[in-house]
Amino acid sequence: MAFEDLKAELALLINQMENQPEDSHELYMQVREKLNEMRAFGMPLPEDLVRLEEELEASFAAEQETKKG
Template sequence: MAFEQLKLEISSLFTQMQNEPEDKHEIYLALREKLGQLKATGMPLPEDLVRLEHELEAEFSSEQRKRE
């Protein structure tokens, strides 16, 4: 997948996150997938997106621990 296409898809994820915050987990999974694709191209990962991925991961891990 072309770099520009990945950027568009990541941008779409942000729009989705703003419009549908209840679907954060699905968006997080899609973001992880897109970052993985970007990494596979050898392109550097945007630090803000990596940070967002880590923040969401920590949030979901915390929620999981609370349920257990």
Template sequence: MALESFKAQISLLLEEMVNQPEDQHEIQEQLREKLREMRAMGLPLP
């Protein structure tokens, strides 16, 4: 369940990057944080 939740959150962040390019840097930082969380939990990265 955690993996699917992370995938959904990452998908939403990527959509935001496309729809709101002016916030790209902030969204990129959020994406990096999600990937760090996944690594910490031992989940495979997408």
């Protein structure tokens, strides 16, 4: 997949995330998948999306900890 195609897909995912916060887990997984594709191809990663991925992952991990205890 071309770099420009990946960038366009990521932009679409971000837009969906902003418009449909109830699906944040699914969108997080899609963002993560696209970033992993970019990593696999050795493409540069947009810092803001990497930061978003990390923040969402931390948020979901905190959610899980709250449910456990």
